[in-house]
Amino acid sequence: MTVKYTKDHEWISVNGDIATVGITDYALHQLGDLVFVEVPEAGRTVSQGDETAVVESVKAASEVYTPVSGEVTEGNAGIADDPATVSGDPKGNGWFFKIKFSDSSEFDGLMNDAEYKAYVASLD
Amino acid sequence: MSENTSASEILLTTPLDALHRALGAKMVPFAGYAMPVQYPAGILKEHLHTREAAGLFDVSHMGQAFLMGDEAVEAFESLVPGDYQGLAEGKTRYTVLLNDHGGIMDDLMATRIPGGLYLVVNAACKTQDFAHIEANTRGRAKLEILSDRALLALQGPKAGAVLARLAPATADMTFMTFRKVDIAGIPCFATRSGYTGEDGFEISVPADRAEELAKKLLAEPEVEPIGLGARDSLRLEAGLCLYGHDIDTTTTPIEGDIKWVVNKRRRETKGFPGADIILGQLANGAERLRVGILPDGRAPAREGTEVQDLNGNAIGTVTSGGFGPSVNGPIAMGYVKTAFATEGTPVNLIVRGKALAAKIVKMPFTQKSYKTA
Numbered sequence: 001m002t003v004k005y006t007k008d009h010e011w012i013s014v015n016g017d018i019a020t021v022g023i024t025d026y027a028l029h030q031l032g033d034l035v036f037v038e039v040p041e042a043g044r045t046v047s048q049g050d051e052t053a054v055v056e057s058v059k060a061a062s063e064v065y066t067p068v069s070g071e072v073t074e075g076n077a078g079i080a081d082d083p084a085t086v087s088g089d090p091k092g093n094g095w096f097f098k099i100k101f102s103d104s105s106e107f108d109g110l111m112n113d114a115e116y117k118a119y120v121a122s123l124d
Numbered sequence: 125m126s127e128n129t130s131a132s133e134i135l136l137t138t139p140l141d142a143l144h145r146a147l148g149a150k151m152v153p154f155a156g157y158a159m160p161v162q163y164p165a166g167i168l169k170e171h172l173h174t175r176e177a178a179g180l181f182d183v184s185h186m187g188q189a190f191l192m193g194d195e196a197v198e199a200f201e202s203l204v205p206g207d208y209q210g211l212a213e214g215k216t217r218y219t220v221l222l223n224d225h226g227g228i229m230d231d232l233m234a235t236r237i238p239g240g241l242y243l244v245v246n247a248a249c250k251t252q253d254f255a256h257i258e259a260n261t262r263g264r265a266k267l268e269i270l271s272d273r274a275l276l277a278l279q280g281p282k283a284g285a286v287l288a289r290l291a292p293a294t295a296d297m298t299f300m301t302f303r304k305v306d307i308a309g310i311p312c313f314a315t316r317s318g319y320t321g322e323d324g325f326e327i328s329v330p331a332d333r334a335e336e337l338a339k340k341l342l343a344e345p346e347v348e349p350i351g352l353g354a355r356d357s358l359r360l361e362a363g364l365c366l367y368g369h370d371i372d373t374t375t376t377p378i379e380g381d382i383k384w385v386v387n388k389r390r391r392e393t394k395g396f397p398g399a400d401i402i403l404g405q406l407a408n409g410a411e412r413l414r415v416g417i418l419p420d421g422r423a424p425a426r427e428g429t430e431v432q433d434l435n436g437n438a439i440g441t442v443t444s445g446g447f448g449p450s451v452n453g454p455i456a457m458g459y460v461k462t463a464f465a466t467e468g469t470p471v472n473l474i475v476r477g478k479a480l481a482a483k484i485v486k487m488p489f490t491q492k493s494y495k496t497a
Contacts, residue, residue, distance in 0.1 A: 035447035036423055038423065056423075
């Protein structure tokens with residue numbers, strides 16, 4: 001189960017034909033304390049790059065974009081109820097949504113772990 | 125994730141810049157200065173700490189000045205609706221600089237001191253404010269900009285105890301009074317005032333002793349450093365205006381729900397810009413009013429959010445909105461048409477294209493706790 005990354009600091013991990021999407025530690029660090037999360041409803045169809053979820057810190061609202069096209073199978077109700085879950089475990093329980101992706105070639109354009117680390121290093 | 129990329133720009137620094145960085149502050153541009161938006165504790169903890177103990181804020185970016193001369197107070201009154209001739213020495217009053225339409229050019233604190241006034245204005249407006257004041261008091265008063273002084277705010281229920289330890293002369297100061305005091309041996313002036321809804325002090329200190337004073341205050345067990353992020357959430361919960369957002373050149377003090385800045389004597393004698401418009405609004409009401417807006421759900425409604433009545437008609441806009449850590453939920457303030465300004469009126473906030481239920485509420489969202497006489 002490889003994890004890939006976007007330039008907007010989402011991570012995506014694949015299990016069969018379902019992928020799970022969340023935000024990275026870097027994104028979390030940029031955001032600071034989280035006060036609100038909105039996750040998509042199951043059944044929503046999205047295209048790569050669409051605003052699919054919302055995460056808000058005290059200071060600002062931020063969009064979470066879907067790294068791939070497809071149909072949302074589940075939004076994480078746990079983080080919608082308690083945004084602090086994202087801060088505690090952004091790579092695990094802090095997942096945002098699961099998506100049944102429609103075009104596996106879209107993964108080719110995403111960064112692997114080493115590429116994402118290098119990208120983040122170039123930002124600071 | 126979407127991110128704001130900051131353009132590289134030359135920023136001014138306050139005398140506490142090195143200290144902020146040493147404390148691990150996240151620095152952001154604000155009014156042309158590099159300022160700490162938060163320290164490692166984060167905005168939520170910094171906000172809650174201020175309401176429970178004592179928070180230290182660097183507000184050195186703000187403008188400080190003396191306006192001196194035999195006619196300084198009278199001359200100043202020609203620019204503001206406040207009664208300063210009737211204000212005793214050592215007392216501080218909040219007021220606004222007005223334009224000819226009765227609109228607000230800036231909000232500020234002005235203190236009666238021997239020989240004139242001590243002024244504190246917003247950072248973003250200080251250049252224009254001082255030019256305006258100087259031009260309009262020329263020949264009757266002398267404006268001395270105090271560019272060699274820093275400004276610190278110590279706010280919270282424990283602020284009084286902390287400062288009394290380092291400066292016993294502050295112990296009996298009441299809200300909105302001014303005193304020259306030595307704090308830990310450093311000559312300062314302090315007012316018992318602030319922008320958080322808590323008891324506290326605003327302390328003017330020579331720039332070259334600012335770091336020393338800040339370190340002495342931070343060494344006290346109750347005190348933590350607090351950034352601009354928490355400063356904003358604190359003032360929002362307290363229902364206090366942020367110039368340029370909740371009040372500006374297009375809002376009168378009546379619309380802005382701060383009509384108390386037009387003191388009684390000035391209502392009778394006038395002699396301030398926009399007096400007729402303002403007195404007209406005092407008599408007949410204004411068409412819109414600044415109000416508190418409380419979303420029913422969890423989603424914050426930020427500045428610029430459209431406010432609608434339940435029939436989908438636009439009735440106003442949010443001018444400040446976010447999350448209130450002490451109320452543990454979203455809060456906002458904004459303007460609505462006067463007919464909708466009553467406490468309890470249900471409205472909708474259009475957030476990401478959806479109508480979210482909210483209601484008009486009185487402010488503050490938290491209880492104020494000033495040290496009154």
